[in-house]
Amino acid sequence: MISLFLLSGLFLGWSLGANDAANVIGTAVGTRMLRFRTAALIVSLFVILGAVISGAGASGTLGRLGAVDALAGSFTVALAAAVTVTWMTRARLPVSVSQAIVGAIVGWNLFTGVPTDFNVLGRILATWVFCPVLAALLAVLLFLPARALLERLRIHLLELDATTRALLILAAAFGAYSLGANNIANVMGVFVSASAMPNLTLWGLPSLDSTRQLFLLGALAIAVGVFTYSRRTIGTVGARLTRLTPMTALIVVVAQSLVLFLFASEGLERWLVTRGLPTLPLVPVSSSHAVVGAIIGIGLAKGARGVNMRVLGRIAQGWVATPVAAALLSWAALFFMQNVFELRVVTPQRYEVTPAVLEHLASRGVVIPEVEALSGSTFTSAASFRRALPATGVFRREPRMFAVMNAAEVHVTRIDSLWLPARLDTSRFGAGALAAIKRLHGESFRHRWQLNEALAAQSEAWRPATGWGHQALNKELNRMREDVQRTFAEPADSP
Template sequence: MNMTLFYISSGLFLGWSLGANDAANLFGTAVGAKVIKFKTAAIIMSIFVIIGAVSSGSGASHTLGKLGAITSLPGAFVVALASAFTVFIMTRYGLPVSTSQSIVGAIIGWNLFSSNPTSIAVLTKIVLTWVLCPVLAAIFSIIFYKLFIRKTRKLKLNIFMRHYYIRTGLIVVGAFGSYSLGANNIANVMGVFTNSITLPPLDLYFFTINQTEILFFLGAVAISVGIFTYSHNVMATVGNSIYKISPSSALIVVLSSSFVLFLFGSVSLQHLLISLHLPTIPLVPVSSSQAIVGSIIGIGLARGDKNINLKKLRNISFGWLLTPMLSMILAYISLFFMQNVFMQGVY
């Protein structure tokens, strides 16, 4: 049991890194616009990330399993550790990178080391969502911004009521986004362990939590710790550096990005679309960082402003490209040491 806890510690580290980086983005705009205090945002995020992870986290994890099903616990440990270390490095530089890209790069590194073929079809689906995620977020941001402007003009609210509704709206959509993040991104944190570990179910009298739900709960708690302890740098980058936003724009940004996360992480929505004989949306872990950045760009385009910080945007884009490659290289090298120096089978 002690060795099991040791091995999943890398997943907990990755969860902490996600909380410090990706999860912070949901309220980064609100905190940056000084509408909500950081502590309030962190509490809301922590509660709803845990709920989303435990109740709806299994959908996106299946896609990662198709990319590479790691059956060795030491191998899963190394993959999660390489991914976490990559995100940690990027966080140190205040760049809102993607844990989705990081874990995918690490899994590909494991595939290369173990001579396990990487499914091109699954990889293509995942990479396409990386492109589609910020684009959809920008589109939703533009649409929601236009609707918001039209609605507020009709209501003619005074400044105090306007601030009240915006703050309330930010809390509601931030909670929704945190739930969606937990449902979508917990696969990045603990998905690699689901095929390599065996845990007894936990009986809580009224209901029973299975192995996967236990792993997802632990990962979500780690995300919460990351939110509280190390998310200020990324919040500052997202909240103010790319584009100066107002409190009302912050509401649109959080709503747009949360909606995108929900689309790619909701098992219930997929079942509904299937029942209606409609095309389904792939359950793929996407990046809240990419969704937030896309939403902020959408706001800038909707307002017709030319004040988007292109230099900062270029640095963030470079981080997105570097993340999977760095994670893949780190995973491959670490797997070599685990296999040949520490004599632990990684596949």
């Protein structure tokens, strides 16, 4: 059954390969510096390596935007995104797989009534603006010194050609690795919460956990997309936007790869955190956005004459249309899945409005009479809870809704410290954090926030950080919390 549902993820992977690989090698193949087969081979290999080795960084963010928790739901979300991408590609609109999948997940949230975390959505939307701007900036920062250097060095045209070719191969490999690391979350991210496979060990290599197996499958699908279709999409963006020389083609690939890498690297994030520097959110960004940004950056550095404004306008239209189309399509497809095929697209979730919940909300400054009126009620799905809340006044604002629904969500945990070594990867926790869990032995919690508060009361290690670099530290804290919640989870109807 899992393999059937995964098909749509593989379809999405294929469309990512067909579409985004063109961004990595398009300029190199378009300027005829690399043969398509050589380029495709390099890209396929490094996409797989990037996805399996460094793919985990960006996938957490998508999970937090909407934890699509039923396989049929994941299937439909990925399918909606894949259809949107394929459709836009055929319509010759430059398209971003990241935008399609984010749109489709929001469509799932809308359909199921699960509240959207506007913090995460806001961060993702901000990267859609920030990513091309950063790519443009990097491209300019690479272009100006490169031009000055080349004028000074007076390299022979033929030597320049050979050097550029070698560098393009390296850049394509780096770009593909970054693409795999950053964008595998787009392809397989929605399946992470919904599927669990046993660990797999191949030929004595380090064993692959469920997530990495998914990523490997997705990366193989991307590779197939690269070989079967990307040839047709190569050069559509780059060539139409402005004329590129081999050297500027190289700069475009490097700038784009750097951007993808920056938004996917957990290593870089840790490095920045330990030095007290601000970090970038690890979000799947679009290689299409980055490429367009880099090309425009070079165009501007050259004096903006060469940039085709009409093509740019069309690209901008595509950027608005993609997430909207994917969200609508996802919503409609989920409706069909649930009502026509009677498949479960969301795992039922209990919500309880108890005095404890109201008190918790009040302590966070959320006091709403309409919610207090519901005190004592329980709901069996996000949609029914949402219907009970009036869609007026403060509830029109999704962040409020998100806070209320998160507080009321039932997630029963019972701490049994005997399971600690067997079920939890204790190497990720410090001594203080582990001691706190042990001290809570035997206690039960009905809501996630109750467990979080109890842990925070026990140890400094469980309290959210503030100040420089707190975002990355809190991300790690969230991961630890999720681990504990998963490990000690019990069915919702137990006392």
